[in-house]
Amino acid sequence: MAKEMRIVLRNYGKINPFKIDDYLAQGGYESLKKARSMDREVLIDEVKKSNLRGRGGAGFNCGQKWSFACRAQADDKFVVCNADEGEPGTYKDRLIMENDPHSLLEGMAICGYAIGARKGYIYCRGEYPFLVDTLNSAIQQAKDRGIFEDFDVEVRSGAGAYVCGEETALIESIEGKRGEPRFKPPYPPAEGLWQKPTIVNNVETFANIPVILEKGAAWYAAIGVPSYPGTKVFTLTGDVNNKTFFEVPTNTTIREVVFQLGGGIAGGKRFKAVQIGGTSGAFIPESQLDTPVGFDNMSAIGATLGSGAVFVLDETRDIVDITTRIAKFFEHESCGKCTPCREGTARIHELMEKVNSGRGNQRDVALLQKLGRVMSTACLCGLGQAAPAPVLTTIQHFSADYQAKFV
Amino acid sequence: MDYKDIIAGYTNKPGGLIEAFHAINREMGYVPVEAVAEAAKVFRVPASEAYGVVTFYSMFTVAPRGKNVIRICESAPCHVAGAAEVVTELERELSIKMGENTSDGKFALEFTECVGQCQATPVITINGKPFTDVSPAKIRSILAEFK
Numbered sequence: 001m002a003k004e005m006r007i008v009l010r011n012y013g014k015i016n017p018f019k020i021d022d023y024l025a026q027g028g029y030e031s032l033k034k035a036r037s038m039d040r041e042v043l044i045d046e047v048k049k050s051n052l053r054g055r056g057g058a059g060f061n062c063g064q065k066w067s068f069a070c071r072a073q074a075d076d077k078f079v080v081c082n083a084d085e086g087e088p089g090t091y092k093d094r095l096i097m098e099n100d101p102h103s104l105l106e107g108m109a110i111c112g113y114a115i116g117a118r119k120g121y122i123y124c125r126g127e128y129p130f131l132v133d134t135l136n137s138a139i140q141q142a143k144d145r146g147i148f149e150d151f152d153v154e155v156r157s158g159a160g161a162y163v164c165g166e167e168t169a170l171i172e173s174i175e176g177k178r179g180e181p182r183f184k185p186p187y188p189p190a191e192g193l194w195q196k197p198t199i200v201n202n203v204e205t206f207a208n209i210p211v212i213l214e215k216g217a218a219w220y221a222a223i224g225v226p227s228y229p230g231t232k233v234f235t236l237t238g239d240v241n242n243k244t245f246f247e248v249p250t251n252t253t254i255r256e257v258v259f260q261l262g263g264g265i266a267g268g269k270r271f272k273a274v275q276i277g278g279t280s281g282a283f284i285p286e287s288q289l290d291t292p293v294g295f296d297n298m299s300a301i302g303a304t305l306g307s308g309a310v311f312v313l314d315e316t317r318d319i320v321d322i323t324t325r326i327a328k329f330f331e332h333e334s335c336g337k338c339t340p341c342r343e344g345t346a347r348i349h350e351l352m353e354k355v356n357s358g359r360g361n362q363r364d365v366a367l368l369q370k371l372g373r374v375m376s377t378a379c380l381c382g383l384g385q386a387a388p389a390p391v392l393t394t395i396q397h398f399s400a401d402y403q404a405k406f407v
Numbered sequence: 408m409d410y411k412d413i414i415a416g417y418t419n420k421p422g423g424l425i426e427a428f429h430a431i432n433r434e435m436g437y438v439p440v441e442a443v444a445e446a447a448k449v450f451r452v453p454a455s456e457a458y459g460v461v462t463f464y465s466m467f468t469v470a471p472r473g474k475n476v477i478r479i480c481e482s483a484p485c486h487v488a489g490a491a492e493v494v495t496e497l498e499r500e501l502s503i504k505m506g507e508n509t510s511d512g513k514f515a516l517e518f519t520e521c522v523g524q525c526q527a528t529p530v531i532t533i534n535g536k537p538f539t540d541v542s543p544a545k546i547r548s549i550l551a552e553f554k
Binding site for chain 1: 421422423424425426428429450456459460463464465466467481482483484486487519520521522523524525526527528532535536
């Protein structure tokens with residue numbers, strides 16, 4: 001039986017997020033103290049050894065990323081928290097910030113010490129205006145207690161652009177510009193915010209850091225699958241009985257998430273598909289449900305772990321209609337900087353509308369597949385590269401649903 | 408507060424252009440083109456660039472809009488939970504279509520993508536405040552609060 005294990009949500013419901021004393025009473029900010037007593041290299045090595053990988057979707061080794069920024073020579077460096085969770089069906093970062101803002105701040109302050117940064121930014125999505133107050137209150141309380149020492153954190157608000165979840169687009173947005181992704185390299189640890197070495201990590205990634213330092217890298221590395229250890233927060237939506245969130249070790253299978261924790265399909269209906277990782281994720285059929293949710297396990301079946309959104313569809317759902325809706329999303333959210341994405345998302349949406357309305361044929365489906373393949377390699381950033389995934393995987397696993405639309 | 412005073416408050420904030428637009432948007436409900444031009448001057452960027460920024464982000468608009476901005480999530484989880492029926496009811500109750508404003512200037516109807524409240528779909532937000540588990544039957548009482 002799959003069980004919850006709360007690391008990033010360890011204080012959920014246990015503390016008052018507006019009272020720093022509650023956090024301190026749970027041992028809060030002890031890890032920051034410990035980090036500051038350590039040599040920077042040793043500290044980063046500890047994070048590396050935990051094998052913590054980014055929880056925002058890219059899955060890069062966190063300690064390794066930090067070491068790049070640590071080694072970079074610059075008069076200024078920055079720590080940026082990506083709190084722009086825009087993947088439809090995802091609200092895990094909101095849960096962390098809303099209920100335990102200090103665990104995020106502690107993780108950021110530890111990162112600041114590790115890489116030699118004095119300033120941090122939290123880029124909080126514009127849809128969470130109420131969290132800005134929670135975060136600012138937490139920052140002020142930590143400052144008043146002298147906990148941050150020479151580190152400072154500022155909250156910046158997004159304004160409704162999905163692409164700003166991409167780290168270089170996010171950086172552009174903090175700089176007050178259009179949120180368009182940059183060409184890479186250089187990567188942010190070398191040249192990020194205002195061309196200075198910058199670490200951009202997800203909220204969930206930062207929230208793991210204090211616990212890793214408290215309990216040790218070896219403890220963390222032993223949880224879940226070795227290639228992507230620790231836990232992952234999942235948010236369940238769609239036709240599932242328990243439309244709620246769970247934090248589980250990464251060796252939990254998709255089936256356990258949907259059928260045990262999620263309580264199975266609502267209304268006694270049968271399972272059809274599950275889309276994991278948000279709207280840019282693959283649709284997964286019944287035959288692949290025994291896959292563990294770890295990053296590489298998901299990649300092996302052509303899916304992604306992404307943000308941890310779990311969107312469940314029952315047998316009655318029109319998967320082509322839903323994929324058409326998703327195609328509209330990407331056309332709307334494409335920033336327009338690169339041609340394969342700007343044109344590709346529009347053409348995918350156009351073709352999906354054609355098929356969904358019964359005017360399509362097999363040639364349109366073949367065209368969608370070809371266009372999708374081109375986009376997944378030719379687009380500048382993750383948005384365009386991932387945009388065709390729902391289309392390609394539904395064609396792959398649910399081709400009969402497409403056939404049924406042809407007149 | 409005049410938009411010039413609002414912008415002046417952000418002059419010393421590096422990259423503060425978007426924060427200034429947020430503040431104007433909170434105060435006026437939209438960002439008038441004159442304010443965009445003023446912000447461009449203050450932040451020392453070409454007016455075209457400032458205009459490019461304000462029009463890039465879906466929460467800003469340069470056209471006046473209803474005082475209470477109702478945004479309906481149409482992302483996949485809300486889509487399958489019946490967002491379309493909520494849209495129909497909102498349009499009926501306010502006698503306007505999506506993307507329009509009521510003639511008394513009280514309401515604006517806009518689509519949005521996911522607002523991160525997916526534990527109880529469908530979701531709408533009014534002036535940033537989320538309302539969850541919305542159904543056509545609940546619309547009237549939700550709107551009453553803002554009338």
